[in-house]
Amino acid sequence: MGKTARDRTKQSSGVAGLYASPLAYVFLVLASALIFGRSTGFTIDKFDEESILGPNLAYLTTTATVADVVQRDAFFRKPGQNFFRPVQNLSYYIDARIGRGKPSVFFITNILLHAIASCLLFRLLSELAGRSAMTFLAAMFFAVNPLFVHAICWVPGRGDLLLAVFALLAVLTARRFVQTGTTASLTGVFSSVLFAVLSKESGAILVAVLPGFLVLTQGRDREVMKRIGGVAAFSAIAAAVLIVLMRMVLTNPPEWNSFNALNLFGNLRVFPEVVAKLFLPMLLQPLSGYTMPATVLGCGLLVVLIAAQFRLDTERLKLAAVGLAWYVLFMLPGAMYNHRFGSAAYDYLEHRGYASSLGLFILLVGLFEVLRRYLPSRVLVGLASVSIVGYAVMANMHAGDYRDALSFYNAAVESNPNSSMAWFNRGQTKQAANDVNAAVADYKEAITRHPEFVAPYIIYGKTLIDLGQLDSALALLRRGQSIDASIPMSALLIGNIYAGMDRYDSAASWYAREVSRFPDNYDAAINLGVAQARIGQWTSAVEAFTRAIGINAQNAQGYYYRGLAFKETGQMSGACSDWNRAASMGDARARQSVEQFCR
Numbered sequence: 001m002g003k004t005a006r007d008r009t010k011q012s013s014g015v016a017g018l019y020a021s022p023l024a025y026v027f028l029v030l031a032s033a034l035i036f037g038r039s040t041g042f043t044i045d046k047f048d049e050e051s052i053l054g055p056n057l058a059y060l061t062t063t064a065t066v067a068d069v070v071q072r073d074a075f076f077r078k079p080g081q082n083f084f085r086p087v088q089n090l091s092y093y094i095d096a097r098i099g100r101g102k103p104s105v106f107f108i109t110n111i112l113l114h115a116i117a118s119c120l121l122f123r124l125l126s127e128l129a130g131r132s133a134m135t136f137l138a139a140m141f142f143a144v145n146p147l148f149v150h151a152i153c154w155v156p157g158r159g160d161l162l163l164a165v166f167a168l169l170a171v172l173t174a175r176r177f178v179q180t181g182t183t184a185s186l187t188g189v190f191s192s193v194l195f196a197v198l199s200k201e202s203g204a205i206l207v208a209v210l211p212g213f214l215v216l217t218q219g220r221d222r223e224v225m226k227r228i229g230g231v232a233a234f235s236a237i238a239a240a241v242l243i244v245l246m247r248m249v250l251t252n253p254p255e256w257n258s259f260n261a262l263n264l265f266g267n268l269r270v271f272p273e274v275v276a277k278l279f280l281p282m283l284l285q286p287l288s289g290y291t292m293p294a295t296v297l298g299c300g301l302l303v304v305l306i307a308a309q310f311r312l313d314t315e316r317l318k319l320a321a322v323g324l325a326w327y328v329l330f331m332l333p334g335a336m337y338n339h340r341f342g343s344a345a346y347d348y349l350e351h352r353g354y355a356s357s358l359g360l361f362i363l364l365v366g367l368f369e370v371l372r373r374y375l376p377s378r379v380l381v382g383l384a385s386v387s388i389v390g391y392a393v394m395a396n397m398h399a400g401d402y403r404d405a406l407s408f409y410n411a412a413v414e415s416n417p418n419s420s421m422a423w424f425n426r427g428q429t430k431q432a433a434n435d436v437n438a439a440v441a442d443y444k445e446a447i448t449r450h451p452e453f454v455a456p457y458i459i460y461g462k463t464l465i466d467l468g469q470l471d472s473a474l475a476l477l478r479r480g481q482s483i484d485a486s487i488p489m490s491a492l493l494i495g496n497i498y499a500g501m502d503r504y505d506s507a508a509s510w511y512a513r514e515v516s517r518f519p520d521n522y523d524a525a526i527n528l529g530v531a532q533a534r535i536g537q538w539t540s541a542v543e544a545f546t547r548a549i550g551i552n553a554q555n556a557q558g559y560y561y562r563g564l565a566f567k568e569t570g571q572m573s574g575a576c577s578d579w580n581r582a583a584s585m586g587d588a589r590a591r592q593s594v595e596q597f598c599r
């Protein structure tokens with residue numbers, strides 16, 4: 001006998017009841033751990049990992065303090081230069097102390113944060129649309145989505161993970177405050193927003209998102225609006241704290257302006273492209289460049305998602321508006337940023353879609369509700385479940401692209417061959433493994449793809465110097481210098497070549513260029529002094545060596561060479577003082593000078 005409508009309703013309710021049990025959260029956590037757990041064996045040497053953590057692991061595991069790490073920028077520089085993310089810094093500090101610098105702990109934390117974000121998203125979707133199979137499947141789709149590999153399996157994605165967790169907490173606590181008016185819930189709102197903005201600067205978007213979200217979903221009676229005003233005020237205070245702290249920490253900004261509203265017009269494609277990659281993981285790129293298939297597909301998917309919402313009732317349509325606004329507003333800051341080297345590096349990075357795409361899952365639940373009108377619940381749940389399993393497999397496979405630097409850059413080159421930075425960084429990775437010929441081939445490809453991208457000229461030029469091909473190195477470095485003189489090392493290396501040719505007047509000129517642009521470059525300062533000494537400019541040499549000592553007072557050669565310069569200018573007391581200092585630091589040449597001239 002066929003099943004009656006009542007039987008089918010009971011079966012559907014049973015499925016929904018299963019997904020609505022506390023086990024739903026366990027499933028979300030297990031999915032996150034099983035799919036992304038392989039990252040615990042990955043290395044920390046990929047793009048920006050080697051800059052943020054590589055040189056700072058010893059500091060974080062030994063001498064760092066909480067007070068110090070929160071006063072540094074996102075690359076642990078002090079004074080800070082560009083990004084200020086103290087909560088992210090603090091999380092790295094905790095990981096380093098717990099794991100004694102082992103990479104696995106950093107990835108475990110990323111997985112844990114993703115699992116928490118998945119559970120919080122399920123909680124929010126359940127509050128907004130009812131706890132059902134549809135809301136659980138939407139949360140599970142978030143938990144296993146391959147797009148988020150970049151945020152989870154790449155350690156610098158930490159800021160986006162933290163932002164998502166605290167943004168979701170902010171929404172949940174704000175809803176609770178509007179409903180209850182308790183001081184505890186208002187404190188939760190302020191704390192969540194504060195931690196969000198201190199995790200990543202784009203968290204300041206919550207100042208606009210939270211009040212709008214509450215107005216559309218909580219009503220507009222007098223008491224509700226009063227409480228929404230309180231949420232808005234405390235969120236604004238949290239954002240103001242961020243601005244004040246940023247001005248205190250970021251006191252040495254870079255020369256270039258990489259963040260402004262004009263960049264938005266060139267980055268509008270990022271909005272549909274992230275949507276496309278959310279649903280079609282084959283388009284993923286570790287260093288993303290805009291592609292027409294992703295742009296067109298994303299536009300089409302956005303139309304479908306938005307159009308489906310108009311088949312829902314007014315309240316659900318309001319929810320959809322909230323979700324779309326969340327996505328657009330949280331994507332805005334990233335869309336206003338361009339890398340210094342533009343498309344030669346990448347057009348955008350996929351981890352920026354992590355926190356912003358939370359809003360899209362509200363629309364996805366709406367789409368599921370519309371599809372239920374045309375498909376039996378059992379069929380819809382079955383199709384969604386099969387899709388989720390497929391996405392989980394693809395996410396696990398894609399995670400392998402983040403195993404180590406070479407895997408990462410191989411994937412980057414294959415998926416976006418227009419990225420000169422991908423070629424260049426892969427070349428450096430190969431050169432570190434002593435595969436010089438393959439490295440040179442990648443450097444050449446990087447230059448061919450984007451001749452204005454100067455970094456490959458410098459490293460390739462240095463490689464040619466090491467190979468003894470000085471004329472070729474000089475031509476290459478001078479070409480790079482003529483394109484962009486603001487990149488460190490090029491003038492220094494040119495000076496080294498001229499010094500190797502005994503052309504110390506030319507060498508001194510190039511070293512002086514490096515020092516003028518990069519006053520803290522120790523090698524340039526010390527080499528400038530040596531070149532000036534070689535051509536008899538002893539007074540200038542004293543100044544150069546004094547600069548070098550000011551940069552690094554723990555290096556004995558600065559004192560030794562300045563002692564020589566003092567001797568030549570007749571300042572024997574200064575010479576003996578410097579030689580004694582260098583001798584005390586273990587410099588054998590300085591000890592001989594003391595024995596010969598200072599007895």
